[in-house]
Structure formats: C-alpha cells, structure tokens
Amino acid sequence: MLFQQPPNNAEVISEITTNLTAPTLVAQSFAPHLLKLAQSGTKTNLFLTSSSLAYFPIAFYPTYCAAKAGIAAFTKILRMQLGYTGCKDMNVVEVVPPYVDTALNAHTRDQTDAMQGGKDKVLPPMPLDEYIGKFFVSLEETEEDGSLKKEIGVGFGEQGVEVWRNAFQKLYEGIGITV
Numbered sequence: 001m002l003f004q005q006p007p008n009n010a011e012v013i014s015e016i017t018t019n020l021t022a023p024t025l026v027a028q029s030f031a032p033h034l035l036k037l038a039q040s041g042t043k044t045n046l047f048l049t050s051s052s053l054a055y056f057p058i059a060f061y062p063t064y065c066a067a068k069a070g071i072a073a074f075t076k077i078l079r080m081q082l083g084y085t086g087c088k089d090m091n092v093v094e095v096v097p098p099y100v101d102t103a104l105n106a107h108t109r110d111q112t113d114a115m116q117g118g119k120d121k122v123l124p125p126m127p128l129d130e131y132i133g134k135f136f137v138s139l140e141e142t143e144e145d146g147s148l149k150k151e152i153g154v155g156f157g158e159q160g161v162e163v164w165r166n167a168f169q170k171l172y173e174g175i176g177i178t179v
Contacts, residue, residue: 071094
C-alpha cells in the first residue's frame with residue numbers, strides 16, 4: 001500500500017514498464033506495418049491485454065491498475081486513430097481478462113487473499129483452463145460486420161467493458177468518434 005511503506009521507485013518503474021510502456025512501444029512499432037497490410041487488403045488484428053482491474057481498480061495494486069487502465073485507454077485511442085484512416089481491414093482488440101489462476105500470481109496469492117479479508121472472503125481466481133475456454137468462445141463472437149469484437153472480456157473483464165460501453169460509447173458517438 002502506498003501510504004503504509006516507503007515507495008520502492010524501482011518496483012513502480014518496472015511495473016509500469018512491463019504493463020504499459022512495453023506494450024505501447026510494441027504496438028507503436030507494429031501498427032504501421034499492420035495498417036499497410038490492411039490497406040493492401042490483408043485483414044490484420046492488433047491485440048493488447050489490459051485487465052478487469054483497468055475497469056475495477058482495487059487499492060492494493062495501484063500501479064498495476066493504473067498501467068492496465070492506460071492500456072485500456074491506449075487501445076481505444078488507437079482504434080480512434082485507425083478510424084481516421086478509413087481502413088476497415090484492421091482491428092485493434094483489447095483483451096480484458098479477470099483474475100486468473102496462473103504461475104505469475106501464485107507467489108502473491110496468500111498476500112492477495114489477506115488483503116481481501118482472508119480466504120473466506122476472497123474473490124477466487126478463475127482457473128486458467130476455464131479462462132482460455134471462455135476467451136476463445138468470446139473471440140469467435142464477431143461484430144455485425146464480421147470483424148472481431150473491440151474488446152474480448154471474460155468474467156469481471158466482460159462486465160467492466162459492458163459498463164464502460166454503456167456509459168461512454170453514446171457520448172463518443174454523439175461527437176462522431178468511433179471507439
């Protein structure tokens with residue numbers, strides 16, 4: 001927690017680099033190539049992974065939540081910029097997973113459980129196999145024009161996207177912006 005211990009700047013920088021800076025730089029490097037392919041008729045997709053915590057931030061992961069919210073915003077902005085090109089053969093897709101049981105978070109599971117009030121109060125992580133199955137089901141659901149969905153959310157991630165779309169999509173459409 002930010003207010004309970006002295007900040008570890010190196011950890012904050014590492015977490016932002018891993019979860020925001022690196023994906024942003026990779027996307028900026030590949031997007032022009034994918035756009036060029038799409039403009040020549042090859043359908044292309046750029047996937048970026050945010051998190052359900054981008055939509056439902058929690059106090060004990062402040063840097064992670066902020067970085068993933070940055071990816072969610074960056075993905076929408078790339079989509080807006082793509083809209084200005086008129087290219088219909090490229091998609092920018094945000095993958096929005098829930099809390100998933102992986103080796104990446106296994107070492108902090110006890111700490112996460114404690115911060116949620118103990119094992120009897122925790123929101124358990126979704127088993128990895130279940131997440132993968134639900135992800136691929138959602139991936140196969142397309143927009144009306146046959147393109148991939150703008151966001152592929154599962155569990156809490158799907159709920160966060162739905163809340164965001166219901167709250168903000170009409171506002172953007174009202175000013176002529178496709179997100």
